[in-house]
Amino acid sequence: MARSDYAAQQARIEREIQKLQKQADALLQKQRKPIVQSIIRTISEYGITQEELAPAFEKAARRSAVKSTDSTGTKKAAAPRAKRTVEPKYRHPETGDTWTGRGKAPRWITAAEAEGKQRDSFLIQK
Template sequence: MTQKTENPLKIQTTCGYRDIRKNIRKKSLYMEHPIMARTSYASQKSRLEKEKAKIEKQLQSLQAKQRKPIITSIVRSMRDYGITPEEIAAAFSPRASSRNTDGARKPTSASASKRTVPAKYRHPETQAEWTGRGRAPLWVVEAEAAGTPREVFLIEKVAADATAD
């Protein structure tokens, strides 16, 4: 059974069930079986690595294109305001002062102002030290449970007892 269909261009085409089956058979002979078409791990990996390298190269070129106008803008602003590269380097250096240009102190974050705290308590026998911050160490907890006050372990107290002996 052949069906004649009419298309908008008024061209007659025939499309029958047998024709479709023939075309499918012909194409299937040239198509590889899905199991046979599998590629090895190594070839897939190398193909993907090549694609990755290509994409990374494209990304780098895109970043370079984006950076050029920004650098031009920065240089133009530096010229307009009379800023020298040395001033920029000084602003980025770690030794840059923590003061603004007007002399006011810059606010510092908690992580930037982290410093070591001197020990406040010392165990007289083991010389273990504790700053007095955070959870008390086991030797302080045990001493307090035994009835010894925490002030006995103060470093000034320990130093005074050591010189008195």
């Protein structure tokens, strides 16, 4: 297939995508119309004012900033939380090396245990 054939095919596909996007937008507007009318009817039934709605919109805006979506409509991954530091639980008496007690034991602990020492002997006293 020649390069011009690919370009023509890509242009045709892009036109089709634009057409389908317009159809999707029109469908969304059609679905939104009765919902908006229902909201307006409810607001007038209960006598809700703009001053009452403003704080609710601010809360919703803050929540949506945290749970934002990308251009495809899928949720973005939440920002990674800051890792908390864990207090060390064990200390080597000679070198001062520490270990939290989580994960694989360091070499100095495994070597000491191989010599017959108890892990508890390295506990940090508080």
